[in-house]
Amino acid sequence: MQAVIKKKAKELLECGTVDRVLGWKAGEFFYDLTPAVFTTPEEIDKDFVFSVFSGANMSKYLIEETKKEGKVAAFIKPCDSYSLVQLQKEHRIKRENCYIVGIACDGMCDMGLVREAGIKGATAVSEKDDKLVLETIYGEKEMPKEKALLERCVHCKSKKVVDFDEMIGENGEENPDCGRFDEVERLEAMTPDERFAFWRSQLSRCIRCNACRNVCPACSCEKCVFDNPDSGIAQKAAASDFEENNFHIIRAYHVAGRCTDCGECSRVCPQNIPLHLLNRKFIKDMNELYGFYQAGADFETKPPIMNYTTNDAEPSVVYQRGGSK
Amino acid sequence: MQVKENFTPTIVAFCCNWCSYAGADLSGNNRLEYPANVKIIRIPCSCRLNPMFILRAFQRGADGVILCGCHPGDCHYTTGNYYARRRMTLLFSMLDYLGIEKERTRVEWVSAAEGAKFAQTMNEFVEAVTALGENKRLEDLRCKQ
Numbered sequence: 275m276q277a278v279i280k281k282k283a284k285e286l287l288e289c290g291t292v293d294r295v296l297g298w299k300a301g302e303f304f305y306d307l308t309p310a311v312f313t314t315p316e317e318i319d320k321d322f323v324f325s326v327f328s329g330a331n332m333s334k335y336l337i338e339e340t341k342k343e344g345k346v347a348a349f350i351k352p353c354d355s356y357s358l359v360q361l362q363k364e365h366r367i368k369r370e371n372c373y374i375v376g377i378a379c380d381g382m383c384d385m386g387l388v389r390e391a392g393i394k395g396a397t398a399v400s401e402k403d404d405k406l407v408l409e410t411i412y413g414e415k416e417m418p419k420e421k422a423l424l425e426r427c428v429h430c431k432s433k434k435v436v437d438f439d440e441m442i443g444e445n446g447e448e449n450p451d452c453g454r455f456d457e458v459e460r461l462e463a464m465t466p467d468e469r470f471a472f473w474r475s476q477l478s479r480c481i482r483c484n485a486c487r488n489v490c491p492a493c494s495c496e497k498c499v500f501d502n503p504d505s506g507i508a509q510k511a512a513a514s515d516f517e518e519n520n521f522h523i524i525r526a527y528h529v530a531g532r533c534t535d536c537g538e539c540s541r542v543c544p545q546n547i548p549l550h551l552l553n554r555k556f557i558k559d560m561n562e563l564y565g566f567y568q569a570g571a572d573f574e575t576k577p578p579i580m581n582y583t584t585n586d587a588e589p590s591v592v593y594q595r596g597g598s599k
Numbered sequence: 600m601q602v603k604e605n606f607t608p609t610i611v612a613f614c615c616n617w618c619s620y621a622g623a624d625l626s627g628n629n630r631l632e633y634p635a636n637v638k639i640i641r642i643p644c645s646c647r648l649n650p651m652f653i654l655r656a657f658q659r660g661a662d663g664v665i666l667c668g669c670h671p672g673d674c675h676y677t678t679g680n681y682y683a684r685r686r687m688t689l690l691f692s693m694l695d696y697l698g699i700e701k702e703r704t705r706v707e708w709v710s711a712a713e714g715a716k717f718a719q720t721m722n723e724f725v726e727a728v729t730a731l732g733e734n735k736r737l738e739d740l741r742c743k744q
Contacts, residue, residue, distance in 0.1 A: 462696065469696065499651070514739045516654075516657075516737060516739035520651075526693065530689060552696075559689055579685060579686065582685055586685060588706070589691050590705075590706070591688060592692045
């Protein structure tokens with residue numbers, strides 16, 4: 275896969291279709307792949323990496339890149355393509371300034387899970403059939419890929435690239451029975467006290483690094499409410515429980531109806547807080563109350579929170595549903 | 600939930616300027632009684648209510664927050680309360696999901712002619728929140744006296 279993508283990237287640069295290529299390069303370690311912009315075929319030869327750790331959603335970077343002069347090529351996985359469409363819907367990405375290469379994806383991996391499987395000191399990764407082959411300082415080790423998949427890939431909602439100029443590999447299908455709401459349902463079935471204890475145990479770990487906000491394609495406001503120094507909620511260290519609750523409720527609320535469930539927030543969280551569960555709760559509620567809606571699945575449908583009908587459920591519906599008291 | 604003796608909850612009522620605020624006025628004119636611990640904040644329309652306002656009210660010591668607006672279909676700005684209805688439904692559902700007592704938040708539609716409904720709603724809501732006791736789950740100790 276990496277060879278095909280690299281070849282395509284060089285081709286696009288050489289024939290002048292694009293001036294820049296948005297891709298991944300290795301960070302400090304081989305598994306922390308960072309989004310990067312490449313301008314020459316030589317750079318691509320040297321630094322471009324695509325592996326099972328290329329989880330980063332490229333669509334957010336297109337906001338800044340398409341503002342610049344010239345065209346930029348981006349490699350978009352199925353889940354990234356939903357964010358790409360959603361951002362175009364919000365007029366954040368200039369589509370004429372980018373060239374989208376869709377890539378078929380069979381799941382991205384989480385280094386934490388590789389370590390949990392007992393593989394230490396890894397230095398490189400490759401794929402063989404449905405196995406991950408890791409070169410480590412103790413020799414070559416293998417593990418099944420499905421054991422190392424990111425949470426969002428285990429419950430992959432779609433393998434379909436929604437918007438692209440050309441495809442590498444076969445375009446897949448949506449998968450409505452991915453079971454992504456199972457965990458939300460499990461939480462809903464708990465008593466409020468249990469839920470409160472669960473969320474306290476999760477959110478109290480938050481260090482307010484703002485990684486979830488910075489990586490989120492939906493969180494791309496020019497001026498973020500949490501950056502306002504007068505708000506009293508802009509500090510790095512949360513000084514009280516309230517702030518942690520407030521930050522995560524409001525952040526989830528601000529992306530409600532625009533969140534495509536790409537799962538980036540949970541992937542980048544250094545404290546492993548399951549932030550996708552907050553977003554999925556909103557998605558689930560909107561699906562149940564206002565009809566099925568997938569953000570970024572098309573260019574036309576109005577998001578439920580910007581829409582209404584005259585016979586919507588009253589807010590008191592919350593007293594009747596969701597958990598036992 | 601432990602109920603403190605002589606506990607009087609602080610209630611913040613966000614009232615839309617065109618209906619519920621006038622409704623509150625009417626209930627005053629009619630000499631209807633509702634508890635004095637209901638603090639009314641006037642907003643131009645129920646859809647002006649930012650979800651953050653509700654959380655802020657809890658942070659600064661409210662024990663319950665109620666939003667009153669025009670009846671759906673009667674909004675002064677035609678559609679404001681339809682949006683508010685969706686927003687509040689989602690927000691309350693999220694608060695419940697985080698284990699925060701859902702009885703602390705409420706939405707009621709009160710028109711300018713419904714002074715009696717306003718007083719009755721407030722009496723009921725204060726009673727419900729008094730039974731729940733102090734707001735512990737969304738408090739901010741820095742804001743406590």
